[in-house]
Amino acid sequence: MLKSPEEYVEGILSHDRLALARTITLIESTLPAHQERARIIVNQLLPHTGKGIRIGITGVPGAGKSTYIETFGTMLTEIGHKVAVLAIDPSSSRSGGSILGDKTRMEKLAVNPKAFIRPSPSSGTLGGVGRKTRETMLVCEAAGYDVAIIETVGVGQSETTVSSMVDFFLVLMIAGAGDELQGIKKGVLEVADAIVINKADGDNVTRAEIAQREYETALHMLMPNSPNWTPPVLTCSSINGNGIDKIWETIKEHRTKLTDCGEMASKRKTQALDWMSFLLDDGLRQWFYNTPDVKKALNELQKDVESKNTSPTAAADMLLRFLPTIGSTTD
Amino acid sequence: MSKHPEYQKWAELASKQMKGKAVDKLDWMTPEGINVKPLYTAEDLEGMESANTLPGMAPYVRGPMATMYAGRPWTIRQYAGFSTAKESNAFYHKALAAGQKGLSVAFDLATHRGYDSDHPRVAGDIGKAGVAIDSVEDMKILFDGIPLDKMSVSMTMNGAVIPILAGYIVAAEEQGVSHDQLSGTIQNDILKEYLTRNTYIYPPGPSMRIISDIMEFCSTTMPKYNTISISGYHMMEAGANSVLQTAFTLADGVEYVKAALKSGMDIDTFAPRLSFFFGIGMNFFMDISMLRAARFLWYRLMSQFNPKNPKSSMLRTHCQTSGWSLTEQDPYNNVIRTTMEAMTAVLGGTQSLHTNSFDEAIGLPTDFSARIARNTQIIVQEESQICHVIDPLGGSYYVESLTDSIISEAQKIIDEIEELGGMAKAIETGMPKMRIEESAARKQALIDQGLDVIVGVNKYKLEDEKIDFDVREVPGTVRDEQVARLKEIKATRDQTAVEKALADLTAAAQNDGNLLEAALPAVRARATVGEISDAMESVFGRFVATTRCISGAYSSEYKGDSGAIDEIKKRTTTFLEKQGRRPRLLVTKMGQDGHDRGFKIVASAYADLGFDVDISPMFQTPEEAAKMAIENDVHVVGASSLAAGHKSLIPALIEELKKAGGEEILVVAGGVIPPGDYDFLFDSGVKAVFGPGTPIPESAGKTLTLLEEKYLG
Numbered sequence A: 001m002l003k004s005p006e007e008y009v010e011g012i013l014s015h016d017r018l019a020l021a022r023t024i025t026l027i028e029s030t031l032p033a034h035q036e037r038a039r040i041i042v043n044q045l046l047p048h049t050g051k052g053i054r055i056g057i058t059g060v061p062g063a064g065k066s067t068y069i070e071t072f073g074t075m076l077t078e079i080g081h082k083v084a085v086l087a088i089d090p091s092s093s094r095s096g097g098s099i100l101g102d103k104t105r106m107e108k109l110a111v112n113p114k115a116f117i118r119p120s121p122s123s124g125t126l127g128g129v130g131r132k133t134r135e136t137m138l139v140c141e142a143a144g145y146d147v148a149i150i151e152t153v154g155v156g157q158s159e160t161t162v163s164s165m166v167d168f169f170l171v172l173m174i175a176g177a178g179d180e181l182q183g184i185k186k187g188v189l190e191v192a193d194a195i196v197i198n199k200a201d202g203d204n205v206t207r208a209e210i211a212q213r214e215y216e217t218a219l220h221m222l223m224p225n226s227p228n229w230t231p232p233v234l235t236c237s238s239i240n241g242n243g244i245d246k247i248w249e250t251i252k253e254h255r256t257k258l259t260d261c262g263e264m265a266s267k268r269k270t271q272a273l274d275w276m277s278f279l280l281d282d283g284l285r286q287w288f289y290n291t292p293d294v295k296k297a298l299n300e301l302q303k304d305v306e307s308k309n310t311s312p313t314a315a316a317d318m319l320l321r322f323l324p325t326i327g328s329t330t331d
Numbered sequence B: 001m002s003k004h005p006e007y008q009k010w011a012e013l014a015s016k017q018m019k020g021k022a023v024d025k026l027d028w029m030t031p032e033g034i035n036v037k038p039l040y041t042a043e044d045l046e047g048m049e050s051a052n053t054l055p056g057m058a059p060y061v062r063g064p065m066a067t068m069y070a071g072r073p074w075t076i077r078q079y080a081g082f083s084t085a086k087e088s089n090a091f092y093h094k095a096l097a098a099g100q101k102g103l104s105v106a107f108d109l110a111t112h113r114g115y116d117s118d119h120p121r122v123a124g125d126i127g128k129a130g131v132a133i134d135s136v137e138d139m140k141i142l143f144d145g146i147p148l149d150k151m152s153v154s155m156t157m158n159g160a161v162i163p164i165l166a167g168y169i170v171a172a173e174e175q176g177v178s179h180d181q182l183s184g185t186i187q188n189d190i191l192k193e194y195l196t197r198n199t200y201i202y203p204p205g206p207s208m209r210i211i212s213d214i215m216e217f218c219s220t221t222m223p224k225y226n227t228i229s230i231s232g233y234h235m236m237e238a239g240a241n242s243v244l245q246t247a248f249t250l251a252d253g254v255e256y257v258k259a260a261l262k263s264g265m266d267i268d269t270f271a272p273r274l275s276f277f278f279g280i281g282m283n284f285f286m287d288i289s290m291l292r293a294a295r296f297l298w299y300r301l302m303s304q305f306n307p308k309n310p311k312s313s314m315l316r317t318h319c320q321t322s323g324w325s326l327t328e329q330d331p332y333n334n335v336i337r338t339t340m341e342a343m344t345a346v347l348g349g350t351q352s353l354h355t356n357s358f359d360e361a362i363g364l365p366t367d368f369s370a371r372i373a374r375n376t377q378i379i380v381q382e383e384s385q386i387c388h389v390i391d392p393l394g395g396s397y398y399v400e401s402l403t404d405s406i407i408s409e410a411q412k413i414i415d416e417i418e419e420l421g422g423m424a425k426a427i428e429t430g431m432p433k434m435r436i437e438e439s440a441a442r443k444q445a446l447i448d449q450g451l452d453v454i455v456g457v458n459k460y461k462l463e464d465e466k467i468d469f470d471v472r473e474v475p476g477t478v479r480d481e482q483v484a485r486l487k488e489i490k491a492t493r494d495q496t497a498v499e500k501a502l503a504d505l506t507a508a509a510q511n512d513g514n515l516l517e518a519a520l521p522a523v524r525a526r527a528t529v530g531e532i533s534d535a536m537e538s539v540f541g542r543f544v545a546t547t548r549c550i551s552g553a554y555s556s557e558y559k560g561d562s563g564a565i566d567e568i569k570k571r572t573t574t575f576l577e578k579q580g581r582r583p584r585l586l587v588t589k590m591g592q593d594g595h596d597r598g599f600k601i602v603a604s605a606y607a608d609l610g611f612d613v614d615i616s617p618m619f620q621t622p623e624e625a626a627k628m629a630i631e632n633d634v635h636v637v638g639a640s641s642l643a644a645g646h647k648s649l650i651p652a653l654i655e656e657l658k659k660a661g662g663e664e665i666l667v668v669a670g671g672v673i674p675p676g677d678y679d680f681l682f683d684s685g686v687k688a689v690f691g692p693g694t695p696i697p698e699s700a701g702k703t704l705t706l707l708e709e710k711y712l713g
């Protein structure tokens, strides 16, 4: 039985699957007591993190992300890596419950002893994705997984959150729907470290190659994200494995290049600072909005603004005046 | 459409009887989306292409044969098989002595998936849902004393078709029966396996090639043999309504025809040997009309290939009463359900029929229940005087109208599939699967609300259920017997000959040789089912399914009294507030059982109710399921079992969980589990067992109570 944070830490450092799984549960919990415990655990684990490679993968639903990870992850375990996969499923909005089916598309990796796959409900809150996933990733590193892969569906803003916590951000595309950029926002392409056209197999190979050239052109028009790296456009098939090793080569090359010129270190530093300011913002908001006086006043003022009894500026002003008075009501 | 001259008068009368409500208040919208009126008249038939045709003539609505049962009644063909070849053989002999006319072999799941009985993956499946066959030696025992030149044998096999069909052929050879004397049917319908039953081995491409190879081989050497039985049955069992069943089955048929044409065959050499297999449910007139509509549509679909032989566009079908409609509760009611469904199939004009045993929601049929099942159709055939008139419902305003509606609804879906590039492509997009699952979730919601009545389940429930009949148990020794025989065969055969034959088979797989032809020498040399499957797998690979789950269909259909649903949603929310996350459930299927209807409905409905639901890949071992439960840190694992593997697989899962430190994780079980086994499961640590027909709110409520007691208590 795991009780004290020390027992969790010990479990994780000795690569115990159960301890890792339970820690992730604490991280994801909405209970302040669990979050507190998670903070203690993550803090103690921090010295053991940082050496892994962090990869984010996004793409429209059905682009083949899970299948790609199945093939890519299996290949990595074959060449000696231990792979953690964090998959964020969109919650069903109706009741909040989710169907987490990622492992059905990662059948081999799911039973691979060198892999750990954790699907998480995103529980509606996009901020939640970032916060929890980042900490989960760190814990996986401490548990000996030297490659962490994060899968997100590329339809919301979650992917930009993810891109700001990984070393390498890969956008998976499919050929054929190229012109309108497949619902992927241009912003996502701007943060991509590589674009991969998946499903380049069977009678789809030519179309994938055409899409490859289209995206190359599209990328040329964007400002590169880094002065030291030009994002390539690659093709692969997650079914027959073609092109998968080339992607791994690219990720390693990216790492070497950015490490040599110092950009990797500064990227991680920036990410840590961004992370802090994100948490600060998030904490402030929660703190503010959870204050009973604010909740009450907000409710009334919203109605007043709607009925034009109060101007938006005046209402906001009135609410902000609570700030000095809510000294220590945090929970 | 014109109205009966006195329609208005009738409508007024009717309305008066309904205290002034309009008659169209009596309309009923079927699950197929067909609006059924309370009254049909001759005017409804005006201009109807399918009405008033003749049997034995295009478009065959009224039956493929000119005389139908007036000339010769349908074939009573009971599907059976369990345990060892010897046990099944004894069962067949008894059935044939008691009036059965053809044989129909059920294989166990290990055989379906091309594994020998000694393969570690299938330890829980041997001899359970059918007979275990590892080599031609088993085949010979299976057909011992059964003259294969006279007996028509149908075999439900789709995955391991090559070793099994080759095994049957060689067993016949060794009885002295030549290929051309063999008659019967092999199911060989792989497309529907990707849709519902999941007993495939190879990916769709090579699987389609296997089918063409079989058609080709048989069209020249086994002219009396049906090379495929295009099956809607499993779609219906998975929840497809009658229009979906018709459309998807016929679309599968068209796909096979195209594959055969592409491989260079002439339409008239194989199309007459195509046969169908429909499932018959409780919607009496709907399914009668479905069979009539299917024959019409098949004729129309086949016309595009310009066959010269009329038989090429004639739909001949086997039918089976629905296993899904059988209840575990008050099970004698199942005799009545099966009788109704048998009548449906007969009035629809089936060519052969299997009637289910009343105890099939509980266990495998016994000699007793099998006798009742067989007699059900013997009595319809020999006592009821139904057979004298061909298509006795032909001309019924209602049945003809319904037939016409099914034709047009199914045609729409067939057109949709055609637009997607045919059924194989449609399956790739996931469309048919989603439609079936949606239909299943809707049906479940209607049942759970009591809007679809099932006697003994959601209405007129018994106070206390008791089983006062025997339930068949497959002895645990079947696997040992099979393993021993495998050892013996491998010790006594000519190993070099086996290896050469297998290498030749692999080469044929690589080089477009005919696979059935190439497998025969391997079977003769005593290569096993597993070895033959592997020899092809080394070229083709093994197919891995992608499981997709729809959400929302269950709760969107749950409109009426949503009290039960709201209450559970409230409780899951409370759980979230107190525990910091939603109750998290892993639903898993262990063993080779590929029936995923229950498992999918549970996943989709529980998510609607506010659970986080993890779904495991199919065909898990207990160890793999435990790893997933630990990694995802679920509160509870729901193990679904429909193929009698529960007694070994579920306790093994509990053991594996303990080994990995996950003893806190609760285990509940669902599916076809004989009530006599409940205590055994409880003793091994299972916390709750949900039999077939348990309403979702009930099982979800109980699971939630277990979790509340443990975590909130």
Ligand SMILES: Nc1nc2c(ncn2[C@@H]2O[C@H](COP(=O)(O)OP(=O)(O)OP(=O)(O)O)[C@@H](O)[C@H]2O)c(=O)[nH]1
Pocket (backbone or CB within 6 Å): A059, A060, A061, A062, A063, A064, A065, A066, A067, A068, A105, A153, A198, A199, A200, A201, A236, A237, A238, A239, A240, B546
């Ligand atoms: N032909 C081909 N099909 C692929 C390839 N990769 C994925 N697929 C198929 O595409 C479908 C979707 O794949 P997934 O891996 O579930 O896609 P996903 O992006 O993870 O989807 P979501 O998690 O639902 O957003 C599946 O049917 C896969 O078999 C590929 O490289 N080639």
Ligand SMILES: [Mg+2]
Pocket (backbone or CB within 6 Å): A065, A066, A067, A102, A105, A151
């Ligand atoms: Mg995915």
